[in-house]
Amino acid sequence: MTKSILITGGARSGKSTLAERLALSLGPTAIYIATAEPRDAEMADRIARHQARRGGEWTTLAEPLALAQALRDSDGQAPRLVDCLTLWLSNLMLAGQDWEAAVQELADLLPRLASPVVLVTNEVGSGIVPDNALARAFRDAAGLTNQRIATACDELWLCVAGHPLKVKPQ
Amino acid sequence: MTKSILITGGARSGKSTLAERLALSLGPTAIYIATAEPRDAEMADRIARHQARRGGEWTTLAEPLALAQALRDSDGQAPRLVDCLTLWLSNLMLAGQDWEAAVQELADLLPRLASPVVLVTNEVGSGIVPDNALARAFRDAAGLTNQRIATACDELWLCVAGHPLKVKPQ
Amino acid sequence: MTKSILITGGARSGKSTLAERLALSLGPTAIYIATAEPRDAEMADRIARHQARRGGEWTTLAEPLALAQALRDSDGQAPRLVDCLTLWLSNLMLAGQDWEAAVQELADLLPRLASPVVLVTNEVGSGIVPDNALARAFRDAAGLTNQRIATACDELWLCVAGHPLKVKPQ
Numbered sequence: 001m002t003k004s005i006l007i008t009g010g011a012r013s014g015k016s017t018l019a020e021r022l023a024l025s026l027g028p029t030a031i032y033i034a035t036a037e038p039r040d041a042e043m044a045d046r047i048a049r050h051q052a053r054r055g056g057e058w059t060t061l062a063e064p065l066a067l068a069q070a071l072r073d074s075d076g077q078a079p080r081l082v083d084c085l086t087l088w089l090s091n092l093m094l095a096g097q098d099w100e101a102a103v104q105e106l107a108d109l110l111p112r113l114a115s116p117v118v119l120v121t122n123e124v125g126s127g128i129v130p131d132n133a134l135a136r137a138f139r140d141a142a143g144l145t146n147q148r149i150a151t152a153c154d155e156l157w158l159c160v161a162g163h164p165l166k167v168k169p170q
Numbered sequence: 171m172t173k174s175i176l177i178t179g180g181a182r183s184g185k186s187t188l189a190e191r192l193a194l195s196l197g198p199t200a201i202y203i204a205t206a207e208p209r210d211a212e213m214a215d216r217i218a219r220h221q222a223r224r225g226g227e228w229t230t231l232a233e234p235l236a237l238a239q240a241l242r243d244s245d246g247q248a249p250r251l252v253d254c255l256t257l258w259l260s261n262l263m264l265a266g267q268d269w270e271a272a273v274q275e276l277a278d279l280l281p282r283l284a285s286p287v288v289l290v291t292n293e294v295g296s297g298i299v300p301d302n303a304l305a306r307a308f309r310d311a312a313g314l315t316n317q318r319i320a321t322a323c324d325e326l327w328l329c330v331a332g333h334p335l336k337v338k339p340q
Numbered sequence: 341m342t343k344s345i346l347i348t349g350g351a352r353s354g355k356s357t358l359a360e361r362l363a364l365s366l367g368p369t370a371i372y373i374a375t376a377e378p379r380d381a382e383m384a385d386r387i388a389r390h391q392a393r394r395g396g397e398w399t400t401l402a403e404p405l406a407l408a409q410a411l412r413d414s415d416g417q418a419p420r421l422v423d424c425l426t427l428w429l430s431n432l433m434l435a436g437q438d439w440e441a442a443v444q445e446l447a448d449l450l451p452r453l454a455s456p457v458v459l460v461t462n463e464v465g466s467g468i469v470p471d472n473a474l475a476r477a478f479r480d481a482a483g484l485t486n487q488r489i490a491t492a493c494d495e496l497w498l499c500v501a502g503h504p505l506k507v508k509p510q
Contacts, residue, residue, distance in 0.1 A: 008501050010466065011295030012313020121501070125351030126180065127297015127467015128475045135298045143352020147502030158500050160328050160337045161178050161291070162317030167500045181465030182483020296350065297467020305468045330498050330507045331348050331461070332487030 009159030179329030349499030447492035
């Protein structure tokens with residue numbers, strides 16, 4: 001059985017829509033684990049549009065930091081959709097937490113869960129090298145996070161202009 | 171018959187060359203619809219190099235804004251190549267026009283045209299999140315445009331280092 | 341026999357790891373040609389981590405500029421891994437050399453070499469268009485370099501979250 005699926009792609013490439021469809025193909029209801037916090041108007045607007053798109057089959061949890069714990073606590077209930085890892089990584093770094101340990105904990109946990117997990121992440125490393133050292137460190141961390149979680153997952157998909165390309169398994 | 175093809179990819183990934191080859195595979199002559207305006211020397215130089223590469227089979231139209239109208243007006247004559255949607259979107263936004271309505275009009279029109287259309291667009295959402303709110307809004311709009319037009323098209327290709335990867339149909 | 345392989349992808353997408361695995365699949369030992377110079381602490385740290393990951397099968401050469409010469413000199417000995425073309429291009433531009441001639445020399449050389457070559461490059465053109473004209477010129481040059489070298493190579497792979505997608509041959 002397919003248990004964990006990572007979906008990556010650029011901004012507005014259709015990742016969340018694909019993730020929602022996949023999660024609901026794995027169970028009659030699903031749990032949406034949002035890593036975003038509505039800290040500003042732009043983010044609040046984005047969250048509201050995401051919620052409006054999802055129907056009554058969804059339960060929503062907000063978990064900006066303790067993602068492995070949220071997955072353990074909700075295991076055995078329904079498929080989970082985690083949206084998204086890039087924001088979770090940013091939350092961990094801003095909170096001064098050990099992001100590498102947290103990513104490793106998540107990678108170790110994924111193969112041991114009973115209910116499926118669909119995770120959304122972002123490609124942030126295919127533009128020009130940022131001038132800013134913090135931005136460079138973040139894109140390196142995001143790339144390593146994507147590699148480690150993709151390795152732990154059963155499937156990896158790349159979204160291109162709203163259309164999925166299967167990268168793993170081939 | 172294949173009627174509409176969207177080609178996406180990063181800067182200098184070979185999108186225009188592929189688009190020109192595809193357009194000329196669909197008819198003995200083709201119409202090049204340029205959305206660029208030679209506003210500065212860098213852009214003028216880019217347009218001149220594009221024109222020099224194309225041969226006598228091509229007729230060139232410049233249409234920075236009314237793209238759906240240009241496609242309707244030239245329908246039934248020859249395959250059209252639209253280069254590119256990202257610049258068209260930028261032109262619409264700079265002109266204060268309703269870009270979402272224009273994208274929807276184009277998406278609705280594509281399946282109803284008689285002559286083939288090859289459209290070039292750009293991936294702009296796979297770098298680090300821009301600091302600048304306007305740049306973030308533009309990359310969101312570009313991603314949504316790509317999704318909507320890709321959904322309306324019969325084929326979607328991603329160019330990687332000058333080589334095409336078919337995303338749709340699979 | 342496969343002789344030349346180009347591996348592209350975003351930052352931290354697993355390109356070097358894949359390249360190392362491919363190079364050692366083509367011979368019992370391999371030659372690592374680093375185009376980086378440890379000019380600052382960040383780069384020195386990155387090089388040290390790359391070296392620590394590689395084992396005793398590797399010989400390391402540093403060649404920031406005269407890459408074609410390094411490939412000719414080491415030909416007939418073992419597979420070579422060039423890491424990476426994007427830095428080489430940047431070195432050429434900073435040194436005021438004719439990068440287009442150097443890229444053409446490399447593209448012409450690759451099919452004539454006896455020992456295999458695995459080359460790593462970077463996708464830098466899928467973010468928002470840079471404000472800075474120099475950054476735009478660099479991403480254009482990097483895209484053209486990738487196209488020309490990919491055309492000269494027998495294989496082209498795109499790394500996505502640590503996992504390879506074959507682009508050429510298909």
